Amino acid sequence: MASEKLYADVSEIPSRIEEEKVNEIAIDGISGVLYKRKNFGRGWRPRWFVLKDGVVSYYKIRGADKVSPENARGSRIIGEESLRRVSYRQILPPKLIGEIHIKVSSIHESKSSEKRFTIFTGIKKMNLRAKTLEDRTAWVETLRAAKDMFPRISNLELMAPVENSVVSTEKLRMRLMDEGMSEEMIRESERIMKSEYTALQSQLVMLKQKHWDLLTSLQQLEVEVMNRRKNHSNKISSSSSSTDKVLELPRVTGLMLVGL
Incomplete structure (x- = not known):
């Protein structure tokens, strides 16, 4: 019950996400802690992720590092661990590691783990793990909603000629x-x-x-x-x-x- 109250006050539990318009949440953006698998070697490292305007930005955090509300960039914070990391004291902002454009990416839920999912850009695969199944659901649903808002356009559609269009007077x-x-x-x-x-x-x-x-x-x-x-x-x-x-x-x- 305490967990549900915490989400209801500050963030969104997945059942509430289904009730509300997911598109509105995608417009506001979401942020929080996700664990990213190391590119080389084994192990997972916590990173602060922010989805905003169709772009996923992720920042370096270590141990019990805190983040300021500004790092959420006005988005909705997902997960209890994420909420615990938010500090209203003056702290140094975390270092930006990279960005992924959802428009050219696909999102896949893991079949072997209820907490894992991947973001694939075609040339880069990012393995991620949420703290709970509920957190993963919130991230995956919002990422997909954001992708629908920024649909991928094929090269033929993008560069299709418009010279032949006619305007009627x-x-x-x-x-x-x-x-x-x-x-x-x-x-x-x-x-x-x-x-x-x-x-x-x-x-x-x-x-x-x-x-x-x-x-x-x-x-x-x-x-x-x-x-x-x-x-x-x-x-x-x-x-x-x-x-x-x-x-x-x-x-x-x-x-x-x-x-x-």
Whole structure:
């Protein structure tokens, strides 16, 4: 009962999320502690996650680190552990580790664990674990609602030509004729309308191109970050292997002396 009261006062329990409009919650955003699986090696580390405007940002927290209400960025806090970490004292903000755009991601619940779920961008997989099943449900439902608000657009749809679209001036002409406008003025009004539409059409094409360039840059950036992490991990593994070989040399030498 205490847990339910805590959620009702500050956050949202999953049953309440179903009752309310999930879209409204997705617009407000949610935040809280989730455990992220290490990219290399085993183990889970707590991270402070924030879903806002279709973007998931996650921050580094250690041990009993606190976060300020500003780190929630006006979103709804999910989970009792998350609520315990919120402090109204003046503290240093946690370090931003990375961001994921829900628009180009898919969310999957784990079949082997009721607390785990994954966010997959196509080139990057983030394994996450909530504290409880209820917390996972709240996160997954809101993430999916946010994704629906920012649906993925295919490359063909994004860059589809708009030059062939036609604007009709028939309604404008009929309205001006009813007002008693001369034919010359009607034609001038039609010319102005078509000119404005052409300018707006050109701006739309430019915005679509910028949108496409942004998505391409995000994908390239994710690939670059993943490659750097892999290279860093390989260097660590290689260095560790070399150290082990050096440590084994004295024992090999000793065995050779004994054999002599």
